[in-house]
Amino acid sequence: GAVVSQHPSRVICKSGTSVKIECRSLDFQATTMFWYRQFPKKSLMLMATSNEGSKATYEQGVEKDKFLINHASLTLSTLTVTSAHPEDSSFYICSATGGGGRTEAFFGQGTRLTVV
Amino acid sequence: AQSVAQPEDQVNVAEGNPLTVKCTYSVSGNPYLFWYVQYPNRGLQFLLKYITGDNLVKGSYGFEAEFNKSQTSFHLKKPSALVSDSALYFCAVPNDYKLSFGAGTTVTVRA
Numbered sequence: 001g002a003v004v005s006q007h008p009s010r011v012i013c014k015s016g017t018s019v020k021i022e023c024r025s026l027d028f029q030a031t032t033m034f035w036y037r038q039f040p041k042k043s044l045m046l047m048a049t050s051n052e053g054s055k056a057t058y059e060q061g062v063e064k065d066k067f068l069i070n071h072a073s074l075t076l077s078t079l080t081v082t083s084a085h086p087e088d089s090s091f092y093i094c095s096a097t098g099g100g101g102r103t104e105a106f107f108g109q110g111t112r113l114t115v116v
Numbered sequence: 117a118q119s120v121a122q123p124e125d126q127v128n129v130a131e132g133n134p135l136t137v138k139c140t141y142s143v144s145g146n147p148y149l150f151w152y153v154q155y156p157n158r159g160l161q162f163l164l165k166y167i168t169g170d171n172l173v174k175g176s177y178g179f180e181a182e183f184n185k186s187q188t189s190f191h192l193k194k195p196s197a198l199v200s201d202s203a204l205y206f207c208a209v210p211n212d213y214k215l216s217f218g219a220g221t222t223v224t225v226r227a
Contacts, residue, residue, distance in 0.1 A: 006159065032213065043206065043217045044160075093159050095215075103167065104150055105215055107159035 003027055004096050006108025013084055013115055021079045021111045023094030029074035030096035034105070035067075038091045050077050074098075084115040118143040118211045120190075122218035129225055135197040137221045139190045139207035147209060149190045151181055154204040154220075163205075166190060177201070197225045 003026040013019045023033055032051055036044040050056040050071035058064050068080040077096075081088055091112050095105040120141045129135050141147055148167055152160040164175025171183045181192045190207060202225045208215045
């Protein structure tokens, strides 16, 4: 149990376009979902926290208008990278908590975004 | 604020040898501590956690970790490493509602 599915695993888009990444908790209701960005061989940088039905809380320095987060249900959160630029190319990972009262977070498989 | 530190960027061991990945923590009160592993181009997989109770915690894939209060450490161990254990390892601690991660340790197990 406690599976988090992230889609797509890989996406290439043109500069200036928008890309949507989905994060689903498959067998539990995720009270909170988190979005991270990871640079090569580096730790995870938390971008934002989302709770179902409320606005996301963004970390300092993360552009809210560029990285749109929607948490429409207890099993789905989406991250949309708007007007993507090459510097947005990165590995994005979501995680969710709330699985059966467990304290640990569960992570999606990650999305490799390449903006050309 | 709660935090963890991983003092080693990289750990290299030969297959069959013991593997240790170090983590120290700075927390107020009783700590919750986690270990995660990340394989290339994948998300993080939960390995084990310490909440309370026994200082030796057993987890997935033959890993265990020892909680040491006097040394404020939570080192990850495996008695006999496999080539397939080569990955990036993170320790983590809850910080408010978020997880704070260490910088990560790249483990390479050579055949």
